[in-house]
Amino acid sequence: MHAKDHQIIELLQQQDKKAIDALYDQYSPALYGIVLKIVRSEMVAQDVLQEAFVKIWSKGSSYDPSKGTLFTWMLNITRNTAIDKQRMEETRNKNSEKNTPEGFMDPQIDHIGLNAEVGKLEEKYRKVIDLIYFEGYTQEEVTEALNIPLGTVKSRVRIALRELRKVFSVQYITMCWLLLLIK
């Protein structure tokens, strides 16, 4: 995956349209999955994905490989686009129908559906990561939303990421073994 990235980065930095085709084929499912966790409707999600790809294309020359992988960079752009859109939608809904502050105290969507598929990330850790990564809350806002001290929020983020790492490193090792066996 990363060897291929190298070529794509070059194309992207030269503003070559082929870059977007290649990035789209390789990453759009992962990015769309993330967008769908943030915005509630598929129509909006498609708009967000489109907007994100146009941003990726126009910001391509500013991507700095020494600061992180291309995938992480794209994930961040896409996530931020989705969060902005979601906030806009929320403000609009609030203005039009004065609905209840749903989703603030208790996000309904099972954002990181880790419980089922990957190990057991406890609810309390998951919730903190959900609010921060998918809803764009600052750690201070999480403090208010969940009514827990800032120190606790920080340690939960830390533990959640550590647990995620563990889960995925086990999977990674398994995958490598499988690949070796196939060879």
Add this chain to the structure above:
Amino acid sequence: MDKETFLESGLLEQYALGIADPAEEQVVEQMFNLYPELRQDVVDMRSAIEQYALQHAIPPPPAVKTKIQQEIERKTAAPQQIATTGSVSWLNVVVIGALVVLCTLTALRMRSLQVENKNLQGQLITCESREKIVAFLKDPQTQPMLLQGTAYAPQAAALVYWNEEMQTAMINPFKLSPLNRNQQYQIWADVDGKMVNAGLISTQLEKYQSLKYLPNAKSLNITIEPIGGSQAPTVSRLVANHAI
């Protein structure tokens, strides 16, 4: 800043998640120089998130790809058309000029509406001052320093940004807990052995606030005072400090 305090602060996770602001990023990158092994932690955390995204991938409908290609086509075609028009009549130039002005005005209007919107949402920092803050934080002369919690408040911490050249200082009270309604945090600088008032931290604890720059300050200290501040610091309620 030692490694323990830094890890405690949660900045590394914020950086890995891509939600740290420019000043916080700067602090993290300074820590990378001191503790290179932290880079690997970030790589690991990020690859966990990447793995997570890959596992939850959902293919978008094929129409989206076409739309993106069209949009990019449109964006790249637009400037070329103007360039290739060969003999441009004065009328065209005037029309294009007028359009540019109109677009700029619309963009400016949109921008001011956005700012208004932000203000309405209770954000106190306007776009303009935000840019100034970012410029200040990014200035190479701006030194971040961590005010660490005391025995009285071990969990407390705040980041002060100190710029000798610009004679300016700001504080980010990122780890000060909210106080009750009749109390407020106050900052004190030790100047020639005397504690001099360097300003109050707003009760909302907003992220970037100015504080008085005192050229000969030897240390900075934060105490809890009655709302509105005191003439002299209540040393028994010293929550965080740092020697310059």
